[in-house]
Amino acid sequence: MNLGTGWNLGNTLDAHNADTFENEPSNTETSWGQPATTREMIKGLANSGIKTIRLPVSWTPHINANYEINGQWMARVKTIVDWCIEEGLYVILNIHHDNYINDNMVYAFQGFYPTEKGKAMSLKYIEAVWTQIAMAFNKKKYDKIIFETLNEPRLRGHEHEWNMDPKCEKCQEAARIINELNQKALDTIRSSGGINADRMVMVPAYVASPYAAWDSSFKFPVxxxxxxxxxxxxxxxxxxxxxxxxxxxSYNNFSTQTKEELDNHFNSLKSNFIDRGYPVIIGEYGATNKGNKADRLAWFEYYLKESASRGITSILWDNGTENNHENPAESFGFFNRETCQWFDQDIRNVIMEAAEEGARKHANSN
Structure with a gap:
């Protein structure tokens, strides 16, 4: 499976209205400021060299008390998936902002939370959602879809929400529950049969962190x-x-130290997983726009070349905003969804060329 260079349709199907659970899909897609997705966008991405599109999807706003996904919402997701498939693209489909704010869930349709207290409702939610997704895409024409069980599963609101501490008991508990949620999602997908019986499935560790994946608490599902x-x-x-x-x-310059940190991560991912027979997909990466174009270009070139040379696929995070003046850390816009062209062709070129060079190196090494 050659996924090539990938891109995220960020801040779109994953958008939601805080932690309310409305069941009306009509305005959700554009609620975070991005335009409605069009076939022209998908075609433009494919024509630019993108081979894989990750579709982050939040399902909790569109699930009722009977754990049924709104039919209009599922149809909209399928429409966008179909456009991708018709352009010959691979698709990564997940559940995205479905991690509840705490484990005081009253109903399982509110999402999941990785604690012992929240486990029963979380398992019920995961099974209900993945049963419906698996059924909706269990056709031969959808054999280029990869399912991603969870997105950044974590203890929301906890002091270690974004950084797992192996010495923290709650973190270890969360890691164990995440293993169980991954297993439940996989079991649900596989039991649906058809092409889901051997479809590629991605699973994360705590908060999708490489560090958490290296920790002994993380276990791949059976x-x-x-x-x-x-x-x-x-x-x-x-x-x-x-x-x-x-x-x-923070700093803006690309340096030898930057290269060394990237090398350490890529080498560890290769030795711990790829060399053991587990593919690695970096579902999100990118460098926010700090007005440091030359350094960003150098970073993108090194990142894509070195990851691809080790057999790692990288999927660019794109939230549609090239310059976020209110929150510069969220300037992750790369593809202009109005013109269906890249904001900066130089960034597009270096991403494509570096990934191709890295892939050639990987192929030659094997």
Missing amino acids: DPAGKGKIALSVHMYTPYNFAMNCGDG
Whole structure:
């Protein structure tokens, strides 16, 4: 499976109205400021060299008390998936902002939360959602879809929400519950039969962190389809102080130290997972726009070349906003969804060329 270079349709199908649970899909897609997705967007991405599109989807706003996904919402997701398939693209489909704010859930349709207290309702939610997604896409024409069980599962509101501490008991509990949620999602997908019996499925560790995946608490789910059909899902905005942080400790220059940190991550992902037969997909990566174009270009070139040379697929996070003056850390717009062209062709070129060079190196090494 050659996923090539990937891109995220961010801040779109994943948009939601805080933590309310409305069941009307009509305005959700554009509620975070992005235009409604069009076939022309998908065609423009494919024509520019993108081979894989990750579709982050939040389902909780569109689920009723009977755990039924709104039919209009599912139809809209399927329409966009169909456009991608018709352009010959791979698709990654997930459940995105479905991690509830705490474990005081009254109803399971509110989402999941990885604690012992929230486990029963979380398992029920995961099974209900993945049963419906698996059924909706269990046709031969959808064999280029990869299912991603969870997105950044974590203890929302906890002091270690974004950084798992192996010494923290709640973090260890969360890691264990996440393993169980991954297993439940996989079991649900596989039991639906058809092409889902051996479809590629991505699973994350705590908050989709590489560090959490390296921790001994993370376990891959048992898969009747075999090892090669389970991939590790990680998110890597690395180094954080270059790629995302705009506050204390941030920096804008691409340096030898930056390269070394990236090398350490890529090498660890290869030795811990790829060399053991588990594909690795970086479901989100990118560097926010700090007005440091030359350094960003150098970062993109090194990141894509080095990840691809180790057999790692990387999917660019794109929230549609090239310059976020209110929150510079969220300037992750790369593809202009109005013109269906990249905001900066230089960034597009370096991403494509570096990924291709890295892929050639990987192919030659094997």
